[in-house]
Amino acid sequence: MHVELKEIRKYFGEVKANDNISVSLEPGKIYGLLGENGAGKSTLMKILSGYQPQDSGEILLDHKAVDFPSPAAALGAGLGMLYQDPLDIPPFSIIDNYLLGRDNRLSLDYRTVIAEMNEIITRYGFEADIHAHIDTLSLGERQQLELVRLLAGGAQVFILDEPTTGISVEQKDVLFSSMRKLAHEEGKTIILVSHKLDEVQELCDHAFVLRRGKLVGQSTIPCPNEKLVEMMFGQVPTRRERLPFDLGNPALELINVNISTYRLNVSNINLQIFAGEVIGLAGLEGSGQGILLRTIAGLIQPESGQVVVSGQDLTKSSYHKSRNFGVAYCAAGRLEEGLVSKLSLTEHMLLAEPTHTFMIDWPAARERTNSRIEQYQVVGQPESTADQLSGGNQQRLLFALLNPGLKVILLEHPTRGLDVRSMDWIWEQMYARREDGTALVFMSADLDEILERSDRIAVFSGGVMSRVVNASEVSVDQLGHMIGGQA
Amino acid sequence: MILPRWAERFWPVVPIIGALLFIIALLFLFGADPLESLNIMFLKPFENQAKMLSVMAFWVPLTLCALGLLVTFTGGLWNIGVEGQMILGSLGASWIALTVDAPAFVLIFLEIIVAMLAGALWGALTGFLKTHGKVHEIFGGLALNNLASMLSLYLIAGPWQPPEGGSFRGTPPFQEAALLPRFAESRFSPISFVLTILAIGLVFFALNNSFWGLKLKALGKNARSAFLLGVSSERETIYAMMFCGALAGLGGAVRVLSWFDSLRQNISGGIGYLAILVVMLAAYRLLLVPFISFFFSLVLNGSLTLQLKTQLHSSLGGILTGVMVLFILLFGEASKLGFRKEVEKDE
Known part of the structure; x- marks a missing residue:
């Protein structure tokens, strides 16, 4: 099926998730849709699969304009999306789950359906047991099942959103070979959404690259990785001269730290960070950076190893104990983790302060809040509640709540959603804290930010801190290769 | 439609009026004269001192429980256990009343302290089970x-x-010294009234001026963020339950020491559950x-x-209060009826 997207636009408030994107896809080919986190790939595919409507623009299937009110309508027209996290209902058996999505007659015809499913499963070399219950299956098996559902639903176009996240190598091979079969032998159209270069190189015939909501380039595959990296991340930014800073004593030491979570195991982290140093954690989302930050903060207990802050062993210490010792942690979700919607700025200040009196002196607290919000240029009153602030101001409030004299500051996506000027300003504030001997560890999906702001960069992939490099000695495309898991 | 500030303030009256209308319709249905009925229910008691004192005697434990619940609700805790906390309070007070021999003021002081401790213990238990x-x-x-x-x-x-043999009805009447001094021939005790007024002040200060109150407020609105801002949810949860338990326990003591003069079965009379409705209706x-x-x-x-x-x-009466709470839950928030609040934007 020939698919064409014409001038697709989708804005979320001020954020242009898709800004005038036009692509044309031929049947029988596998397309890669590349871009860093937040580039607009998922948004575009959700529009194509009827999950959310575009603000403007057209979708043409075989040169006819279509409009999907729901994913089911899109599947009816032949467009099937395989989500990152398959959206089935776990406690159902596979057959029930399958019937749920497809059968709209009153009586359920199990026999035909079983035959149908078995036929598809053998044709593509899948292994899923259709009599099993969904919650007993691995992510990879659920994914195969979802594919079976799409195939039986008559899909002509398959959209795969980061399909290899969380599945085994064998399952990936099965998936890729079935994709090749579907495209090259059966003339289906495949779109692979990914930010992993080697996957795109391995599977795709052609790649589109998005950056900040715009289609910035395309290329037939194979092509040199450099070309794709440059399109994905833009020109290598000119780095501003940063004042050199004399690093102090070790502020944070990680010694053989192993962390085990249900999603990912992070193993064998060894890192020494000095007072006044800025460390950027680079890697794809979910490669272990966030888990490490939470471990240092005391939110996750490491399985083994040591976390030492200013010579004090905080390995077993609770979040609150670490916090009192001078380890501050700012999570990415502002109103979920960090701010309390209906509390005023003054109330936030009071909670965050290191010392408290039994009774609250409201006028004094208001005054302290006023001077703090002035310093951090938060647009709001001491009485404003956190949810009345704009996103950028919420972020500023989060920083304003950091007390002076901290030993380590841990930041998740510190400038996500901020404009360039606020970003610079936030970093200025952070650099100023070096004078206190504060070490900064931050993670970001923005490679430019990591390169520009860090002294050293720790690269993560799949739970392994694969290397630590000096920020001044790498370029953006080298870093892009490293986080893509390439040497 | 934008609702002005003053109207928003008085919004809680709306469901009350709605429920009254509902009751009037119900009275019509039963062939009763609504005006006369409402007159008997609402206005007549004001003309009669004995009735008024009886209302106030009921008001004391109900208000005490509601005050305690206000604290737990602020912390985001659905303290259904307030009923049991009240019963424990009455048991604590009864224990002292039945076993200790002392002058009245010592006895009453002990009864109240033990009742509050017992209620707090029961609350702490619920809190501990949660955390x-x-x-x-x-x-x-x-x-x-x-x-x-x-x-x-x-x-x-x-x-x-009782010495004459066991029954499920109640204990023997307490010694005279153990009972709260009461006003006239009523079951209303001025001491309990003073304690309730003190409790109102205490809760007001706890919620508005103490750091503890602020922590509870944060916890109730977003436990995760509150935790990250340094609030220990486990400790505050248990403290809040204990605080409520102590007030409910005091309510229980008032029930046995001035209402019944002995420990009876079903001592709380559902006051704990009723207090939940009070707090909801009070928004x-x-x-x-x-x-x-x-x-x-x-x-x-x-x-x-x-x-x-x-x-x-x-x-x-039960129907009326029940309907009111339902109405409050249905459209207690002006926004549910399509009204918008007056909010100043600071963009």
């Missing part, structure tokens, strides 16, 4: 309510039974609680009179 056993406070509270009720039945029928606003609580006492007492004078069943 350390992952038992939701609703289920823990319900279980402990039952347990408290069983415990009181056992004590009445067993160790504390969690402290200054409304004493008034809503008074209104409830009035209605429930009035419906008893109503049954005597007309043939209408006294459950009418």
